[in-house]
Amino acid sequence: MAGHNKWSKVKRLKAVTDSRKGKVFSRLSREITLAAKTGGGDPDGNARLRTLVIKARDANMPAENVDRAIKKGTGELPGVVFEEIVYEGYGPGGVAFVVQATTDNKTRTAKDVRAAFAKHGGNLASSGAVAFQFLHAGQFLVATEKTTEETLMEFALEAGADDVLTSEQGYEIRCNVHAFDKVAQALELKGLKADSAEIAYIPVSSVTVTDAVIAGSIIKLHDTLEENDDVQAVFSNEAIDDAIAAGT
Template sequence: MAGHNKWSKVKRLKAVTDARKGKVFSRLARDITLAAKAGGGSPDANARLRTLLLKARESNMPADNVDRAIKKGTGELPGVVFEEITYEGYGPGGVAFIVKVTTDNKQRAAQEVRSIFTRWGGNLAQTGSVSFQFLHAGQFLIAAGKTTEDRLLEVALEAGADDVITTEQGFEVRCNVHAFDKVAHALEQAGIKPDSAEIAYIPSVTVPVTGLDLAKHIVKLQESLEENDDVQAVFSNEEMDDAISDAAHA
């Protein structure tokens, strides 16, 4: 989830056009394949796979695509071997970026990610030089009106969540990475459907962005990274108000 404007990002993701659904399906397929490879093809015995299958269903991913992705992971179908890599870098204005990649060609991915950073006035950084500015945790965003704070506290904390943060827009649940699937399952069982659910890099240090030109360059960098076929997720620590964010995305 890019930047500190969590709810603005959710709103934009909900507006993804049908033209980009193939990209969404491709990313989900890679994640499903990796989950099946690591923990087997049964969602009952593989919590991570179960969570991804929920995401695939919500995205209306065709069942045949899901089945092929699982079988590639379990070895029932031939498929390419994917690697998961995390890149760190800085964008314009000193904004910190973490880029999660799943690729079958590590060298190609590194070259393309580096090229995108350079094109938009940024640069890749050494491992660890950026990540200290982020909390690596499970994150669930639930819009106001979907549940009550008391109910969410009861369900989430019992499942192992560390914190429930209440804002005007809704609720943010945070948990340890290893508790993500358990919390996701508990929310599902309680009938609480998150607007966003991911293992995220949440900024603990933010960079204020008030100028429109700078905001546009940051957004262009984010969008260029997200459009790359190997990139699964982009996280950054800019802080901009909704007016600047909306203008930068226009």
């Protein structure tokens, strides 16, 4: 499930992309605007923006939407001023959550996130109460059929990655937040398309969930948070067996 298995989450989100295309475009637009605002509007000189433009293309987001979002970030077009906020909380069973949001109204977003936690048996926590249970780092997922571990490790580490982890589902590259752009560029130069590329909160330990009712509440909390237009990403540290998750 989402918290302990990043690959499962990627597949799950891809499955709902079509049914939530409008929300996907809205979130990508906000991220693109922020990336352009902080790093400039030229994708060739802004690896974070380039990664998002590729992600937008993969989601079939219209090119004019991408261009408009970039121009809002560079100030060429008027637009709403967004800011990034990170919320921390605990879900059912003591599962830790980190929620990244991009909003033009902090009061509204905080109210909505707090309500989501309360509705599904959790609670919003103060800043720092949960984040220490996660590694804040760049994370890239690359399917095994795209390259070999030796090749990936060689150029990824040279580009500044800290580690390359291997599993049956694929390779996971981890790097310092400040090395994200260089690793992203290295992947592009090698012609390797990551299945997922983001600055993530990666759990350093997990909470095993065996109760189907608690598992169901955790999954519903994920869904409620991810359906919120202001929420960009949700990270958590639950470990739910696939059989239990499938039955919820």
